[in-house]
Each structure stands twice: as structure tokens, then as C-alpha cells.
Amino acid sequence: MLKGKKIILGVCGSIAAYKTASLVRLLVKAEAEVQVIMTPDATQFITPLTLSTLSKKPVLVKYFDADTGSWNNHVELGLWADLFIIAPASANTLAKMANGQCDNLLMATYLSAKCPVYFAPAMDLDMWRHPATLNNVNKLQSYGNLLIQPGTGELASGLHGEGRMAEPEAIIDYITSRISTHLPLSGKKVLITAGPTYEAIDPVRFIGNHSSGKMGFAIADEMAKQGATVTLVTGPTAQTSKQHNITRIDTVSAADMLEACTQQFDTTDICIMSAAVADYTPVNVSTQKIKKQTDSFSIELKKTTDILKTLGQRKRAGQILVGFALETQNEEQNAVEKLQKKNLDLIVLNSLNDKGAGFQLDTNKVTIIDRELQKTSFDTKSKEQVAADICQKVIALAV
Incomplete structure (x- = not known):
């Protein structure tokens, strides 16, 4: 279902960023083309080198690449993608997405995207339950973005509860299930x-x-x-x-x-x-190679x-x-x-x-x-x- 899909994976600053290595591997294994875009804070949790090695593409972080002098065109990136996954989606990024705050390459690309956008929140229990966060999530869903529900378990703070980013396998399953059931020829x-x-x-x-x-x-x-x-x-x-x-x-x-x-x-x-x-097909098929013996040769069809x-x-x-x-x-x-x-x-x-x-x-x-x-x-x-x-x-x- 993901074969040949062009996918942008947005990675935000969260301890759950370590899971994106497995997520990228699964997407690539599904034969998707993956472009990773990281927020600057995300690079403190997992290195761009790791994700570029797994995705086989340079990871994008900034608008401008000082080494090459090139510009990462967020409009072209938004048009290129068939799917946009933001995982982990931090509380900070959810707020920016909900309110159109555009202060990094990931947010500029998100605001330029024409494709379905999935987001997998990751944060501590109290942050997830805060009315501001829940309001931002509701806003994002009202825009047509698709929530991948966080799981319940032990959190980085030591608390136990909801807020864990969904496991990479669950993210893949959710997206493929959603795609298959919402396509016009599904079931045909x-x-x-x-x-x-x-x-x-x-x-x-x-x-x-x-x-x-x-x-x-x-x-x-x-x-x-x-x-x-x-x-x-x-x-x-x-x-x-x-x-x-x-x-x-x-x-x-x-x-x-x-x-x-x-x-x-x-x-x-x-x-x-x-x-x-x-x-037409020949009436008779020779069981042996026909030798070149006569000047003319006819085949009855x-x-x-x-x-x-x-x-x-x-x-x-x-x-x-x-x-x-x-x-x-x-x-x-x-x-x-x-x-x-x-x-x-x-x-x-x-x-x-x-x-x-x-x-x-x-x-x-x-x-x-x-x-x-x-x-x-x-x-x-x-x-x-x-x-x-x-x-x-x-x-x-x-x-």
C-alpha cells in the first residue's frame, strides 16, 4: 500500500524521536520514498546522520544549506509528498500547526502541503491532558489532519499514563488501513x-x-x-x-x-x-525446429x-x-x-x-x-x- 509513495516524515523535539529510526526502516522496507525533515530541537534527540542513512536521503533541518548554498524549497516539498507524517509531534509543534506559526522548515512545509497529514503526539501525561493541547488537537482534526492516538505506558518523567508516541508498527498499520479503506476502488x-x-x-x-x-x-x-x-x-x-x-x-x-x-x-x-x-495462430506447430530447406514456406493459420x-x-x-x-x-x-x-x-x-x-x-x-x-x-x-x-x-x- 505504501510502495512508491512519497512520504515526508517530520521529526520534532521529543525523547520519542529515537523511535523514528524504526519508523523510517519500516517505511523504506515498504518501498516508500522517505524525506525526513527535523526541527532544530529534534537533532538533540537523534542525529540527522542516523535518519539520512536509513532513508537514503539527506535530512533537512534548515531553509538554507550553508555548505552547498542551496535552498530547501518548502513549497516544492509540500507539493512533492503523497503523505505527511509528523512523529513524534510535540506539544510545541501541535500548537504551531494549529495556529499557523511558521518558524522552521518543518512548519513551512506543513503549511504548504497538499497531501493527507498524519500526526502522532508524544508528550508527558499532564501536557497531553492540558486543555490547550486538547484544543490544538481538535483544531488540527477540524483541518482534516489525522490523529494517530498516543499509547499508554511508562513516560520519560516516570509517570504512567497516556502520552507515549504510538509504536512505529502501529503507525504503519494505521496509515495503511486508512488508505485502503478510503480509496475509491477499495474492495474491488x-x-x-x-x-x-x-x-x-x-x-x-x-x-x-x-x-x-x-x-x-x-x-x-x-x-x-x-x-x-x-x-x-x-x-x-x-x-x-x-x-x-x-x-x-x-x-x-x-x-x-x-x-x-x-x-x-x-x-x-x-x-x-x-x-x-x-x-491468428498456426494450425500445426512443429515439435522440432523447422530447417531452411525450400525457397518458400507457408504457414496455415x-x-x-x-x-x-x-x-x-x-x-x-x-x-x-x-x-x-x-x-x-x-x-x-x-x-x-x-x-x-x-x-x-x-x-x-x-x-x-x-x-x-x-x-x-x-x-x-x-x-x-x-x-x-x-x-x-x-x-x-x-x-x-x-x-x-x-x-x-x-x-x-x-x-
């Missing part, structure tokens, strides 16, 4: 196909196409980021997924992909068929089973089925015919005539057409951005 099962298929001629040669699988993998990652449980059925490709909640099923031929899809389809809520599946049409015939009420149409002529007409004949909810049209669209590229240019023949055309974008556009169209149908 999504089936996606990607890449080419290879139709064997003999043990060495095959009929295939130039699909890299980049578009399908980008869609799978985006769907997973939106909370879906994704099954990705892929043909031969070197692509890898960035998100952890994706189950990958590798296939080779159109028949393999058909079998995998039909096994998964009935239990899925959304199916996006972006693979470039072969339309037969149609493969149309996977998209097969699934369209099986589609139940409420299930969403999305197809792709890669065309070179009569693009929109062909796409609409495919949409209607194969019982699709959406079809994603792209043309090899468009610059920046097609196989192997990192960009694509698409038009999405729905059942009412309403079309939305997009400019050329990265395939990750195209995946986000497709995902938003699907979400509009699913929720």
Missing part, C-alpha cells in the same frame, strides 16, 4: 491483461507483435493505487509492477491468456483488456478465440468490461463497432497514426468512448497519466 477485484501473445511455429519461432506491456502494467499500478485488488494476466514482457497488491499470472499464447482470464473473470468486478492478443468477445458474452449485470482498439484507419468507426459487438462499457481507442502513440513508447494518445457513444479525447501523455485517465473513467462507472 480488477482483472487486467497486458503485453503481447506469442503463437508458436516451432520450439524456436513464433508469431507475435511489438506490444511491450507498458500500458497494461501502468493501468494495473494505477488501479492498485486506487485500492483495487488486481490480477494482472500478462503475455511475455520484461515489465514489472510497482504496487504490491497485484497478483501476476504469466502466459504465452492467446489460448493461455484465454484460460487464465476465464478462470478469473467471474469473480472480478472490473476487467480491462489491454493486451495485444494475436488474431486459424483464428484464435476472441477473449474480449468471450468475456463480453459472460459479463454479468454490474460488471465493468473495458476494451482497447489500436487502429490505423477508420479508427473511431472500428472502435465503436468493437464496443457494441463485444458488450463493452468503455473502449480505449488509440491510433498508430498519432505521434507518440502505439507500441514500445512511454507515451500514448487515447480517446475513451462509452456505451452512449460519448467520447473523451486526451492529448499525448505518459502512459502513467493515460492510466490515471482511464482509471478515473472506470471509477465513475464503479462507484
Whole structure:
């Protein structure tokens, strides 16, 4: 759930700062990208060197770096982050956050942040119970910030009670649980196909196409980021997924992909068929390598089973089925015919005539057409951005 997330970890002056070493390790282990920002007082409790070593990034403390003469741009940092965690959040920092007091880099970045902000208070029992602190916490929650409740136990003062910063494992669990249950596709099962298929001629040669699988993998990652449980059925490709909640099923031929899809389809809520599946496959496949003996050589081909049409015939009420149409002529007409004949909810049209669209590229240019023949055309974008556009169209149908 945190894989690929850009996370700012704000560390304040508290004895609980020692726990941030474990927190950074857990975030990095979850494959998040972590940028630590410390208040000046926090550096008295744990060294920036420790946290920079664990996060693999320089720790930021001041607006200006005297050694390099560079400026730590708090606005850019606030825009960069997907998540902002302040742990430990001292009483002093809670007061500054609640009242917009901006006297250090951490507070300037907090006030610039556009992402969800989590805060894990850490202080002595009486400080935590003080009406001023409780008022500040209520203010922060009214702003949309998310409280990670402090635990109860022995405190640095020797007292026993509430005020301990939540343990790093509990912080991770809280955040991942919150993310998973508040994403638009949480609880949805999504089936996606990607890449080419290879139709064997003999043990060495095959009929295939130039699909890299980049578009399908980008869609799978985006769907997973939106909370879906994704099954990705892929043909031969070197692509890898960035998100952890994706189950990958590798296939080779159109028949393999058909079998995998039909096994998964009935239990899925959304199916996006972006693979470039072969339309024809050899009638006979040689068990031995075919030798070059004659000046000409013919291969008899037969149609493969149309996977998209097969699934369209099986589609139940409420299930969403999305197809792709890669065309070179009569693009929109062909796409609409495919949409209607194969019982699709959406079809994603792209043309090899468009610059920046097609196989192997990192960009694509698409038009999405729905059942009412309403079309939305997009400019050329990265395939990750195209995946986000497709995902938003699907979400509009699913929720």
C-alpha cells in the first residue's frame, strides 16, 4: 500500500524521536520514498546522520544549506509528498500547526502541503491532558489532519499514563488501513491483461507483435493505487509492477491468456483488456525446429478465440468490461463497432497514426468512448497519466 509513495516524515523535539529510526526502516522496507525533515530541537534527540542513512536521503533541518548554498524549497516539498507524517509531534509543534506559526522548515512545509497529514503526539501525561493541547488537537482534526492516538505506558518523567508516541508498527498499520479503506476502488477485484501473445511455429519461432506491456502494467499500478485488488494476466514482457497488491499470472499464447482470464473473470468486478492478443495462430506447430530447406514456406493459420468477445458474452449485470482498439484507419468507426459487438462499457481507442502513440513508447494518445457513444479525447501523455485517465473513467462507472 505504501510502495512508491512519497512520504515526508517530520521529526520534532521529543525523547520519542529515537523511535523514528524504526519508523523510517519500516517505511523504506515498504518501498516508500522517505524525506525526513527535523526541527532544530529534534537533532538533540537523534542525529540527522542516523535518519539520512536509513532513508537514503539527506535530512533537512534548515531553509538554507550553508555548505552547498542551496535552498530547501518548502513549497516544492509540500507539493512533492503523497503523505505527511509528523512523529513524534510535540506539544510545541501541535500548537504551531494549529495556529499557523511558521518558524522552521518543518512548519513551512506543513503549511504548504497538499497531501493527507498524519500526526502522532508524544508528550508527558499532564501536557497531553492540558486543555490547550486538547484544543490544538481538535483544531488540527477540524483541518482534516489525522490523529494517530498516543499509547499508554511508562513516560520519560516516570509517570504512567497516556502520552507515549504510538509504536512505529502501529503507525504503519494505521496509515495503511486508512488508505485502503478510503480509496475509491477499495474492495474491488480488477482483472487486467497486458503485453503481447506469442503463437508458436516451432520450439524456436513464433508469431507475435511489438506490444511491450507498458500500458497494461501502468493501468494495473494505477488501479492498485486506487485500492483495487488486481490480477494482472500478462503475455511475455520484461515489465514489472510497482504496487504490491497485484497478483501476476504469466502466459504465452492467446489460448493461455484465454484460460487464465476465464478462470478469473467471474469473480472480478472490473476487467480491462489491454493486451495485444494475436488474431491468428498456426494450425500445426512443429515439435522440432523447422530447417531452411525450400525457397518458400507457408504457414496455415486459424483464428484464435476472441477473449474480449468471450468475456463480453459472460459479463454479468454490474460488471465493468473495458476494451482497447489500436487502429490505423477508420479508427473511431472500428472502435465503436468493437464496443457494441463485444458488450463493452468503455473502449480505449488509440491510433498508430498519432505521434507518440502505439507500441514500445512511454507515451500514448487515447480517446475513451462509452456505451452512449460519448467520447473523451486526451492529448499525448505518459502512459502513467493515460492510466490515471482511464482509471478515473472506470471509477465513475464503479462507484
